[in-house]
Amino acid sequence: MTTEPQKIAEPQKVIRWWHFALIGVMIMMFILFAAGLGRDTKFIPSPLVGKPAFDFDLKQLGKESNIKLSDYKGKIVILNFWASWCVTCREEHHVLLEAANALQPKGTVQFLGVNSKDTDKGAFGFMDKRGHFPYPSVIDRQGRMALEYGVYGMPETFFINKDGVIAAKHIGALTHKILADKLKQAEAVQ
Amino acid sequence: MSGSLIEIGLGATSLSLIIAIASMILAFLALQRGAPSFLHAARHGMILIAVLTTIACFTIIWSFVIKDYSVLYVAQNSNSQLPLLYRITALWGAHEGSLMLWLWFLAMFSAIAVYIHWKSHPLSMPYVIMSLAGLQIGFMVFILFLSNPFIEVHPALPDGRDLNPLLQDPGLAFHPPTLYMGYVAFSIPFAFAIAALARGQSGREWVVTTRRWTLFAWVTLTSGILLGGYWAYYELGWGGYWAWDPVENASLMPWLTGTAFLHSIMAQDQRNLFQTWNVFLVITTFALSLLGTFLVRSGVLTSVHSFAADPGRGAYILGFLIVVSVIAYGLLVWRGHRLIGPHKVSNLISRESALLYNNLLFVAAAIIVLTGTLYPLAIEVLTGERVSVAAPYFNKVMAPVMLGIVLLMGLGPLIPWRKSSYKKMQKQFSIPLGLALFISLVAYLLGATDVIALIAIGLVGFVFAATLLDIIGAVRAHMKVTDKSWFSSLSILAGNNQRRYGGFIVHLGTLVLIIGVIGSAFFKEEATVNMKPGDQIVSGPYTLSYKTIVPQKGPNYSERMAYFEWKKDDGTTGSLTPSKRNYPVTQTVTTEASIHSTLLGDLYVVLGNEHGKGEVTTRVFWNPLVNWVWIGWMIVLFGVLFAMTKRAPKIVSTPKSEPAKEAIA
Numbered sequence: 089m090t091t092e093p094q095k096i097a098e099p100q101k102v103i104r105w106w107h108f109a110l111i112g113v114m115i116m117m118f119i120l121f122a123a124g125l126g127r128d129t130k131f132i133p134s135p136l137v138g139k140p141a142f143d144f145d146l147k148q149l150g151k152e153s154n155i156k157l158s159d160y161k162g163k164i165v166i167l168n169f170w171a172s173w174c175v176t177c178r179e180e181h182h183v184l185l186e187a188a189n190a191l192q193p194k195g196t197v198q199f200l201g202v203n204s205k206d207t208d209k210g211a212f213g214f215m216d217k218r219g220h221f222p223y224p225s226v227i228d229r230q231g232r233m234a235l236e237y238g239v240y241g242m243p244e245t246f247f248i249n250k251d252g253v254i255a256a257k258h259i260g261a262l263t264h265k266i267l268a269d270k271l272k273q274a275e276a277v278q
Numbered sequence: 279m280s281g282s283l284i285e286i287g288l289g290a291t292s293l294s295l296i297i298a299i300a301s302m303i304l305a306f307l308a309l310q311r312g313a314p315s316f317l318h319a320a321r322h323g324m325i326l327i328a329v330l331t332t333i334a335c336f337t338i339i340w341s342f343v344i345k346d347y348s349v350l351y352v353a354q355n356s357n358s359q360l361p362l363l364y365r366i367t368a369l370w371g372a373h374e375g376s377l378m379l380w381l382w383f384l385a386m387f388s389a390i391a392v393y394i395h396w397k398s399h400p401l402s403m404p405y406v407i408m409s410l411a412g413l414q415i416g417f418m419v420f421i422l423f424l425s426n427p428f429i430e431v432h433p434a435l436p437d438g439r440d441l442n443p444l445l446q447d448p449g450l451a452f453h454p455p456t457l458y459m460g461y462v463a464f465s466i467p468f469a470f471a472i473a474a475l476a477r478g479q480s481g482r483e484w485v486v487t488t489r490r491w492t493l494f495a496w497v498t499l500t501s502g503i504l505l506g507g508y509w510a511y512y513e514l515g516w517g518g519y520w521a522w523d524p525v526e527n528a529s530l531m532p533w534l535t536g537t538a539f540l541h542s543i544m545a546q547d548q549r550n551l552f553q554t555w556n557v558f559l560v561i562t563t564f565a566l567s568l569l570g571t572f573l574v575r576s577g578v579l580t581s582v583h584s585f586a587a588d589p590g591r592g593a594y595i596l597g598f599l600i601v602v603s604v605i606a607y608g609l610l611v612w613r614g615h616r617l618i619g620p621h622k623v624s625n626l627i628s629r630e631s632a633l634l635y636n637n638l639l640f641v642a643a644a645i646i647v648l649t650g651t652l653y654p655l656a657i658e659v660l661t662g663e664r665v666s667v668a669a670p671y672f673n674k675v676m677a678p679v680m681l682g683i684v685l686l687m688g689l690g691p692l693i694p695w696r697k698s699s700y701k702k703m704q705k706q707f708s709i710p711l712g713l714a715l716f717i718s719l720v721a722y723l724l725g726a727t728d729v730i731a732l733i734a735i736g737l738v739g740f741v742f743a744a745t746l747l748d749i750i751g752a753v754r755a756h757m758k759v760t761d762k763s764w765f766s767s768l769s770i771l772a773g774n775n776q777r778r779y780g781g782f783i784v785h786l787g788t789l790v791l792i793i794g795v796i797g798s799a800f801f802k803e804e805a806t807v808n809m810k811p812g813d814q815i816v817s818g819p820y821t822l823s824y825k826t827i828v829p830q831k832g833p834n835y836s837e838r839m840a841y842f843e844w845k846k847d848d849g850t851t852g853s854l855t856p857s858k859r860n861y862p863v864t865q866t867v868t869t870e871a872s873i874h875s876t877l878l879g880d881l882y883v884v885l886g887n888e889h890g891k892g893e894v895t896t897r898v899f900w901n902p903l904v905n906w907v908w909i910g911w912m913i914v915l916f917g918v919l920f921a922m923t924k925r926a927p928k929i930v931s932t933p934k935s936e937p938a939k940e941a942i943a
Binding site: 110111121 | 572592593596599600603604607610611652655656658659
């Protein structure tokens with residue numbers, strides 16, 4: 089657009105392609121941001137949800153016998169990773185005790201602990217002080233199980249449905265509400 | 279008694295809001311009725327706001343200093359054991375205070391700009407004041423109604439919650455304010471650009487006037503980003519200084535467009551080119567600064583920078599961003615055609631076309647970063663799936679663009695305006711080109727195999743050689759004419775061309791920085807191992823052996839400190855003591871990296887988890903040449919300061935556009 093040497097006349101207003109491009113890009117970005125507001129960015133879905141749970145065969149804490157996950161096929165298994173050194177585990181301890189006492193007698197739900205990267209002495213010290221779980225725990229001394237399950241930080245709880253598929257998981261301390269919600273998910277997925 | 283002090287801060291800020299609104303209206307009326315007295319009043323308003331916000335910031339800082347825990351913000355972000363320096367820097371330790379600092383910078387810069395450009399730009403001034411007051415109002419409303427740092431709690435809390443331990447580091451103490459200062463300083467060129475648009479004035483006036491502001495904004499933004507990298511490297515134990523995290527990207531985007539702007543205003547200054555483009559760039563740079571604030575504060579993106587996110591605040595910033603963008607870009611679309619001048623780029627081989635390509639590459643880089651940063655958000659909003667775009671994407675896509683920019687850095691400044699020829703270029707660049715090929719070959723023979731790395735090494739050599747040869751040529755010519763020594767010739771040349779030689783210094787500093795980036799990106803060694811006392815590991819030219827780990831006590835933390843000994847190939851030895859700190863008040867654990875630093879590279883050790891009996895997970899890095907990044911930064915800083923010593927020529931704004939001083943090409 090070579091113009092004449094200008095006499096400062098009002099230049100012609102021309103609508104150009106970049107006007108549309110600019111307006112279009114702006115509108116799209118703003119819609120995107122508005123839609124993006126208010127999401128919970130802390131929530132990270134686990135790639136394991138929907139996958140069969142890793143079947144283990146591990147020694148039971150305080151006993152000589154082993155426990156296999158597949159022993160409980162047909163029941164919903166609530167698999168809780170814990171350790172005596174884990175501060176947050178103390179917070180959810182009473183929730184686990186109360187829920188297990190309420191739910192397990194029905195016979196459809198089985199709780200199971202995984203005592204991870206801990207010692208027998210530490211684990212029993214923890215339970216003696218705060219109450220013994222009304223369900224067994226398996227020993228995961230080296231944290232191999234935690235690796236298999238992609239455990240990021242303790243405590244973490246997996247909700248495994250009747251077919252042995254991980255239906256839900258929770259990172260951090262459980263509350264009764266969270267536990268009930270996740271359990272529903274495990275019951276729903278058939 | 280101190281309770282009333284913070285109330286003074288609240289009062290001062292509230293009053294500022296009223297004055298800002300009044301100033302905006304006054305500036306508008308001054309324009310409408312042509313009444314200079316109204317504009318004078320608006321100017322006084324801007325200066326008064328600077329004073330009032332200074333008082334407001336001071337009341338917060340003073341509350342920190344005297345440990346007044348009846349102020350909620352103070353109680354949330356400090357503790358009686360916190361050292362004085364960090365009690366002062368705690369002002370920007372969280373959201374509310376950060377915004378207060380933003381506002382304070384904006385108010386100070388506005389007052390300074392209005393004061394120093396008052397006489398020379400009477401016709402732009404109403405628009406400038408309106409723009410700046412508008413921005414101030416946006417922030418003041420946000421501070422007063424959505425993130426108020428002046429809230430009191432009665433009765434006062436016995437003690438505070440302590441400052442985030444990661445922020446208790448001199449590096450962080452200065453990273454956020456420097457970054458904000460860079461963001462905010464772009465508001466002045468932005469306001470003048472808006473004035474140019476509104477007046478439909480196409481001359482070089484506004485770019486010349488704001489050149490120093492632009493340089494200042496650019497260098498503070500650069501320093502803010504690098505301080506962040508420095509902090510991540512030394513304090514966070516990342517082992518690196520840049521991770522392509524969304525929050526980092528948020529600060530890089532305005533830097534990229536700001537750098538493009540810094541270069542393209544030369545074309546407007548010298549040849550009256552790119553008028554509309556420059557306005558677009560400065561609006562975009564400022565909008566991206568606001569976007570950065572939005573991304574950081576709203577929590578729409580998943581980031582390692584876990585700022586407390588609040589959707590309500592996010593919505594406000596988004597609204598503010600929309601208002602600013604709609605007005606600024608709207609003006610550009612509506613009135614941009616008035617800016618278009620008679621000139622255009624007429625030759626492929628010319629300074630202006632080099633600048634054009636420079637701009638295209640920088641903007642392309644900004645688009646790449648923007649796309650990569652927003653892509654996960656778009657995917658999640660559209661499909662609900664979570665994806666993340668990580669370093670490999672950015673490294674792969676950015677590398678060629680950056681190499682192009684480095685090449686232009688060598689070519690651009692040496693090609694004359696208007697026209698050059700292939701012959702001239704051959705003469706200028708054949709020696710550097712030969713040198714570049716030679717250096718790349720040497721690097722290849724020494725074992726560098728990565729193609730990008732080899733090209734980058736060659737390019738750095740090319741630009742160094744081309745730039746130095748040009749300077750030497752100029753000095754020689756000067757010596758011949760004047761019979762002076764080379765040193766006084768160089769000083770005279772540089773002293774008369776601060777902008778050109780300042781630019782050269784910045785470019786050389788950037789090269790030094792790039793050498794550091796090449797070294798630490800392509801040749802680093804990294805290992806994560808479980809070590810028991812007595813274990814050894816080899817990293818770069820060092821052999822590191824682990825001795826023991828012991829508990830220690832600090833003023834407001836307890837720590838586990840490991841003791842390592844290193845031995846270098848050449849027989850020198852030394853020790854490293856990385857540690858993990860536990861801050862009981864905030865229940866936070868931080869890792870303190872321990873670094874043996876030399877010009878050749880850093881041996882860098884960070885601790886992970888302990889496994890009993892002294893066994894500990896250890897991350898060991900050999901980061902070659904990483905110090906060159908910081909040295910390059912210092913040279914850049916010096917170069918910019920040198921360029922800034924050149925005063926802007928006095929240009930008085932005239933009702934109509936500048937008469938074309940240059941003949942039409």
